[in-house]
Amino acid sequence: MNDEKKEIVIIDRGHGSATLNDVAQAAGVSPATVSRCLNAPDVVRPAKRKRVFKAIEELSYVPHGAARALASRRTRMIGAIFPSLDNTLFGGMMEALQGEVAAAGYTLVVASSAYDPAQELKDVRNLISSGIDALTLVGASRELAVYEMIRRKRIPYVLNWISKAEGGHPCAGFDNLEAAARLTRYLLDLGHRRFAMISGHFINNDRAMARFRGVESTLRERGLDLPPERVLERRFGVDEGREAFRLLMSMPEPPSAVICGADPFAYGAIFESLDLGVRIPGDVSVTGFDDMWPASQITPSLTSVQTPRREIGITVAKYLLAKLSGQLIADPRPIETRLVVRDSTGPAKHA
Amino acid sequence: MNDEKKEIVIIDRGHGSATLNDVAQAAGVSPATVSRCLNAPDVVRPAKRKRVFKAIEELSYVPHGAARALASRRTRMIGAIFPSLDNTLFGGMMEALQGEVAAAGYTLVVASSAYDPAQELKDVRNLISSGIDALTLVGASRELAVYEMIRRKRIPYVLNWISKAEGGHPCAGFDNLEAAARLTRYLLDLGHRRFAMISGHFINNDRAMARFRGVESTLRERGLDLPPERVLERRFGVDEGREAFRLLMSMPEPPSAVICGADPFAYGAIFESLDLGVRIPGDVSVTGFDDMWPASQITPSLTSVQTPRREIGITVAKYLLAKLSGQLIADPRPIETRLVVRDSTGPAKHA
DNA sequence: AGTGTAAAAGAAAGCGCTTTCATTTTTGAT
DNA sequence: ATCAAAAATGAAAGCGCTTTCTTTTACACT
Numbered sequence: 184m185n186d187e188k189k190e191i192v193i194i195d196r197g198h199g200s201a202t203l204n205d206v207a208q209a210a211g212v213s214p215a216t217v218s219r220c221l222n223a224p225d226v227v228r229p230a231k232r233k234r235v236f237k238a239i240e241e242l243s244y245v246p247h248g249a250a251r252a253l254a255s256r257r258t259r260m261i262g263a264i265f266p267s268l269d270n271t272l273f274g275g276m277m278e279a280l281q282g283e284v285a286a287a288g289y290t291l292v293v294a295s296s297a298y299d300p301a302q303e304l305k306d307v308r309n310l311i312s313s314g315i316d317a318l319t320l321v322g323a324s325r326e327l328a329v330y331e332m333i334r335r336k337r338i339p340y341v342l343n344w345i346s347k348a349e350g351g352h353p354c355a356g357f358d359n360l361e362a363a364a365r366l367t368r369y370l371l372d373l374g375h376r377r378f379a380m381i382s383g384h385f386i387n388n389d390r391a392m393a394r395f396r397g398v399e400s401t402l403r404e405r406g407l408d409l410p411p412e413r414v415l416e417r418r419f420g421v422d423e424g425r426e427a428f429r430l431l432m433s434m435p436e437p438p439s440a441v442i443c444g445a446d447p448f449a450y451g452a453i454f455e456s457l458d459l460g461v462r463i464p465g466d467v468s469v470t471g472f473d474d475m476w477p478a479s480q481i482t483p484s485l486t487s488v489q490t491p492r493r494e495i496g497i498t499v500a501k502y503l504l505a506k507l508s509g510q511l512i513a514d515p516r517p518i519e520t521r522l523v524v525r526d527s528t529g530p531a532k533h534a
Numbered sequence: 535m536n537d538e539k540k541e542i543v544i545i546d547r548g549h550g551s552a553t554l555n556d557v558a559q560a561a562g563v564s565p566a567t568v569s570r571c572l573n574a575p576d577v578v579r580p581a582k583r584k585r586v587f588k589a590i591e592e593l594s595y596v597p598h599g600a601a602r603a604l605a606s607r608r609t610r611m612i613g614a615i616f617p618s619l620d621n622t623l624f625g626g627m628m629e630a631l632q633g634e635v636a637a638a639g640y641t642l643v644v645a646s647s648a649y650d651p652a653q654e655l656k657d658v659r660n661l662i663s664s665g666i667d668a669l670t671l672v673g674a675s676r677e678l679a680v681y682e683m684i685r686r687k688r689i690p691y692v693l694n695w696i697s698k699a700e701g702g703h704p705c706a707g708f709d710n711l712e713a714a715a716r717l718t719r720y721l722l723d724l725g726h727r728r729f730a731m732i733s734g735h736f737i738n739n740d741r742a743m744a745r746f747r748g749v750e751s752t753l754r755e756r757g758l759d760l761p762p763e764r765v766l767e768r769r770f771g772v773d774e775g776r777e778a779f780r781l782l783m784s785m786p787e788p789p790s791a792v793i794c795g796a797d798p799f800a801y802g803a804i805f806e807s808l809d810l811g812v813r814i815p816g817d818v819s820v821t822g823f824d825d826m827w828p829a830s831q832i833t834p835s836l837t838s839v840q841t842p843r844r845e846i847g848i849t850v851a852k853y854l855l856a857k858l859s860g861q862l863i864a865d866p867r868p869i870e871t872r873l874v875v876r877d878s879t880g881p882a883k884h885a
Numbered sequence: 886a887g888t889g890t891a892a893a894a895g896a897a898a899g900c901g902c903t904t905t906c907a908t909t910t911t912t913g914a915t
Numbered sequence: 916a917t918c919a920a921a922a923a924t925g926a927a928a929g930c931g932c933t934t935t936c937t938t939t940t941a942c943a944c945t
Contacts, residue, residue: 200687202901213925218903228911228923243686248665249609250901252600253930260643260664269629274620281619281646285657290664292611292643295632306636313611313641314599335594336551421831454831477828480772480805553931564895569933579893579941601931604900 201242210238221246252314260290261503262315264306266298272473272492273321276343279496280319287504289316300326300387311336317503319355323348324389339506343499344390346517353514355498359390362488362520363397363442366470369522370440371405374531375468378402379413379438381427381448394444394472413438417448424451428469432461439467439531446471446478449485453527464529474523483526491518552593561589572597603665611641612854613666615657617649623824623843624672627694630847631670638855640667651677651738662687668854670706674699675740690857694850695741697868704865706849710741713839713871714748714793717821720873721791722756725882726819729753730764730789732778732799745795745823764789768799775802779820783812790818790882797822797829800836804878815880825874834877842869 207214212231219227220235227235238244252258261284265273281291292315296303304326310318311332317339320329330350333340342348344356370378380398383391399409415430417423424447431438443449449471456463463469463483471478471487478485498515505512558565563582570578571586578586589595603609612635616624632642643666647654655677661669662683669684669691681701684691693699697709721729731749734742750760766781768774775798782789794800800822807814814820814834822829822838829836849866856863 203903204901214902215904215925215927216923219924222903226923231923243683245659245663245687247604247901248663249600249603250930251903253598253604253932254901254903256903256930258600267629268632269622269625271620271622271625274622274625277644278618278620278646281644282648285645285660288660290643290660291645292641293628293632294636294642295629297633308596309636309639309641312596312599332594336596421827450828450831454833457833476772477801480801482805482808554933555931565932566895566897566934567893570894573933577893582894598931601900602933604902605931605933607900607933 201244202247203244206235206238206242206244209242210234257316257507258314259288260292260313260315261500262292262294262310262313262318263499264294264296264303264310264318264320266296266321268293268295271475272490275492276496276499279493280500281496283497283500284504287500289504298387300324304329307332311338316507319343319499319503322389323350323352323354324387324392339503341499341502341515343495345393348389353502355502355515355518356495357491357518357520359393360397360400362490362522363394363472364401365522366442366472366488367398367401369524370442370468370470370528371401373440373468373528375440376407376531377436377438378407378409378440378442379415379431380409380442380444381415381417381424381431381452382444383419384416391444398442419445419447421447421451421454424448425455426451428452428455429459432459432467437467440528441467441469443469443471446473446475446485446487449487449527450477450481453481453483453485463527466532468528468531470528478523479525486525486528487523489521489523491520494518552595553598554595557586557589557593557595560593561586608667608858609665610639611643611664611666612851613643613645613661613664613669614850615645615647615654615661615669615671617647617672619644619646622826623841626843627847627850630844631851632847634848634851635855638851640855649738651675655680658683662689667858670694670850670854673740674701674703674705675738675743690854692850692853692866694846696744699740704853706853706866706869707846708842708869708871710744711748711751713841713873714745714823715752716873717793717823717839718749718752720875721793721819721821721879722752724791724819724879726791727758727882728787728789729758729760729791729793730766730782731760731793731795732766732768732775732782732803733795734770735767742795749793770796770798772798772802772805775799776806777802779803779806780810783810783818788818791879792818792820794820794822797824797826797836797838800838800878801828801832804832804834804836814878817883819879819882821879829874830876837876837879838874840872840874842871845869 203217204214207217212235216227217235220232224232284291292310292313294306294310296306307329318333319341321344323342323345342352342354345354346356346358348354382395385392402409415427417427428451431441441452449469452469453463461467471485474487474489478487502512502515554568555565558568563586567578568586571583575583635642643661643664645657645661647657658680669689671693672695674693674696693703693705695707696705697707699705733746736743753760766778768778779802782792792803800820803820804814812818822836825838825840829838853863853866
């Protein structure tokens with residue numbers, strides 16, 4: 184008999200929505216077959232498969248994720264915890280990440296730690312309890328309990344926004360230290376010798392720390408030093424950048440180059456320079472980091488390091504998806520950054 | 535006998551992690567009691583409860599979300615779909631939303647529709663399949679199938695970023711039309727009569743449309759009109775703002791006030807005015823919308839409408855959580871916006 | 886102590902799916 | 916046609932929890 188022609192009997196259970204069993208009945212097959220149509224279509228004969236999908240359509244059947252997860256022991260959810268969700272850097276990465284995992288049939292679950300390690304630990308716990316199959320976290324510095332928990336639960340994970348971490352954790356990101364070092368070398372080549380840095384707080388932020396160390400070690404290689412009073416740790420923000428820049432410029436021997444650990448500080452410096460009557464780059468060169476959109480629009484336009492946010496998101500997704508599909512995959516390679524030279528940097532004034 | 539003293543026997547199942555049953559055994563109670571400790575602690579006697587929590591601690595027990603969801607028919611997940619995740623407006627709302635729902639023990643699941651209704655429909659389907667208990671969507675214009683799906687599944691939902699919608703959908707947001715109207719009245723009071731607008735594309739974007747209509751209807755009330763050639767629809771972006779502004783200023787009778795439907799357009803206008811030698815607000819007044827951070831930093835600082843992103847997130851969360859807990863709750867009230875007057879607007883030049 | 890009532894605890898039946906194992910059907914070589 | 920091997924299907928046992936219903940225990944009052 185021609186399977187395809189069999190009639191589909193619709194049962195209206197009234198309340199709630201159709202289950203896989205309903206579909207099976209309507210299509211006149213066993214539940215197992217319906218399940219297979221969903222998970223491994225090519226193992227079921229075309230005629231039957233067609234009938235099943237017709238029934239699915241007619242009943243507007245939507246699989247029940249929790250039941251699926253419980254039976255198959257995978258939720259098809261991937262978790263991501265960011266220090267903040269209100270941030271165009273992480274936003275760019277999140278957008279790319281979500282797109283990639285969704286394309287593979289996964290759902291993205293997010294949480295914000297608000298830059299608080301204790302909160303991050305709670306988030307991890309919650310996400311694990313929600314059942315995520317894999318996880319990505321920003322940077323490497325956090326409660327050890329986090330690493331222990333994901334190890335014990337055997338959850339594939341990858342740290343992002345950095346390219347390597349102590350302890351051999353897999354990472355998808357770029358080398359913050361090297362990027363900062365390159366920037367520093369560029370400024371040294373322009374003849375600068377008196378440096379200052381405006382940085383995010385180092386605590387709980389290995390990215391900020393790495394950028395600082397990249398600057399510092401490069402200077403030391405050339406026999407220069409970066410005294411602590413010339414390293415200003417601030418909350419990220421334009422106003423903080425203004426204040427710090429003003430402070431630096433009021434020093435007896437102001438720096439000839441101010442390296443900002445993040446773009447907003449540099450925007451602040453540029454805005455403040457107008458009030459101060461300091462010329463950039465005439466009197467002092469200023470650099471940013473991350474290359475957000477105002478960098479190219481502001482006057483003077485800002486020399487900055489372009490960070491590969493989308494690439495990070497895509498790399499994270501590819502790595503985790505590969506892991507989840509059981510593939511043997513090497514840890515991601517470091518992603519390149521680009522130094523974008525614009526008008527905020529120039530030769531050092533002759534001393 | 536003293537319950538609290540009973541010893542806790544740890545069973546190591548080796549593989550995988552502890553289940554609720556393991557906890558029950560370790561604590562010497564029934565699984566039902568452990569479940570109650572988790573879901574309604576005060577219904578179990580303190581001594582016993584203590585023992586259970588001790589066992590939970592010792593076994594590092596983490597509840598299995600999917601099993602929980604399957605049995606209780608709620609996932610404790612809330613879904614949110616945004617046109618983009620890489621956007622500080624939605625980012626601010628998302629951050630607040632995530633914080634609120636997490637505090638209530640819920641997990642936030644996100645998706646990006648990339649401003650594409652078809653993609654949004656897929657997203658909704660996926661999220662529903664993931665099992666979200668509630669959902670929030672940006673604006674009101676979308677595939678009707680979306681509304682039908684969430685109605686059929688009886689999923690509590692709320693539209694955000696707007697304050698009302700045809701069809702009686704609950705909304706958490708502000709009145710885009712009225713905010714734009716107020717801004718327009720302010721400019722009219724400054725003596726402006728020749729207006730232009732740079733707007734986001736209207737298609738699939740009821741917020742942009744409402745802002746336009748707010749401007750247009752207010753002008754019409756005063757007997758003025760806003761001819762189509764003075765309404766420029768552009769993709770959101772600074773460069774697009776520059777180009778549009780240049781175009782407007784090259785008209786035979788350039789406008790004396792340019793209303794931008796979003797801040798980035800206005801930043802572009804301000805940047806371009808420097809190249810053009812047009813003075814703001816001397817020659818032309820410019821306004822933004824959303825009041826992003828550059829508004830207060832740029833020169834001239836930008837008059838803009840401050841949109842309550844965090845409040846929207848909080849309102850969405852409160853409304854959905856109330857719905858989920860079965861409370862009778864009225865639809866959210868519109869949230870107020872604030873017109874922030876700065877230096878980019880001034881009296882119209884005497885004609 | 887003894888009783889009645891309310892509170893606490895337990896037993897057991899699923900929630901909707903996947904997956905193993907057994908059975909049936911199909912295929913292809915003879 | 917025939918048979919062995921392979922492919923397709925079905926039956927049924929859970930996945931780890933919640934929740935209803937029932938039984939047990941605690942408590943207040945004579």
